[in-house]
Amino acid sequence: MLRRGELNKTSGARHKQSELTGVKGPLDTSSSTQEKPLLELHGLSTGYGETQVLWDISLHVMHGEVVALVGANGAGKSTLLNTISGLLQSWEGTIVFAGRDITRYRAERIAKLGLVQVPQGRRLFGGLTIEENLRLGAYTNRAGSARAIAADLERVYMLLPKLCERRKQLTHSLSGGEQQMCAIARGLMARPNLLLIDELSLGLAPNIVDDLLTAIDNIHRQEKMSFLLVEQDVQIALERAHRAYVLEGGHIVLSGPATDLLKSEKIRIAYLGA
Ligand SMILES: Nc1ncnc2c1ncn2[C@@H]1O[C@H](COP(=O)(O)OP(=O)(O)O)[C@@H](O)[C@H]1O
Ligand SMILES: [Mg+2]
Secondary structure (H helix, E strand, O other), X not given: OOOOOHHHHHHOHHHOOOOOEOOXXXXXXXXHOOOOOOEEEEEEEEEEOOEXXXXXXXXXXXXXXXXXXXXXXXXXXXXXXXXHOOOOOOOEEXXXXXXXXXXXXXXXXXXXXXXXXXXXXXXXXXXXEHHHHHHHXXXXXXXXXXXXXXXXXXXXXXXXXXXXXOOOOEHHHOOHHHHHHHHHHHHHHOOOOEEEEEOOOXXXXXXXXXXXXXXXXHHHHHHOOEEEEEEOOHHHHHHHOOEEEEEEOOEEEEXXXXXXXXXXXXXXXXXXXX
16 A cells, blocks of 8 residues: 555656746646646636636646645636536637647547546436446447446456445445545546546545545556546645645646645645644
């Protein structure tokens, strides 16, 4: 089992950056010269009706990287994830995924490319079993055949064995942690290259959150998948991610290696109560 923070030691080296920076654009330029990011946002803004919620957001996620997006309630984190995954249109800016400009793509087409969101609040079908929910997650599955879906189910059950034991159980009767695990598993069924997870820890006991994060560490190592973790719990996110972005009032105000952010006085005062 990985201990907290171990991800940083194992694979964060190429994202090293000496200083935290107040941000106008993506900061980690050292990596972009060697390898193209999996996801890139440039100058993104959006909102609801007349109300602007996000301003000039630029960020990136490299292949195999775990990136955290942290910020207080109402900062615009879910709005940003929904814009990336095509549920909400951007007003300005571009979103590039795996070298392709997906800014105007619809959500289903984006999911088919391997950019998959686990939504805040899990949104499972409570009257269906775990396995039925997982099968629904395969609707964007790029292989698509019954055999491929059966193989993916097996793979997901190997990664998350607790779900296999309960696969015939209706999801409304699961605990919060089990529901979150099921929501992550449903995301995995779509064969993502990048999984966006919105508020993994919200409403869950610390030991359950640890279990879920350990499962994510395992998936990250075994599947070489990238993650964008959105969290109000800044400590949890920074302990697990390679890099992080801090969103305040719809602006990215800080970014850098997660270990540096954890030590930053600004972060400690504003988010960690220290
Ligand atoms: N569907 C919506 N319609 C109008 N305003 C919204 C909607 N969803 C979120 N907002 C507003 O956008 C802002 C950011 O919300 P959200 O993205 O949910 O923040 P976070 O996920 O960081 O808590 C808040 O002021 C919220 O009230
Ligand atoms: Mg949210």
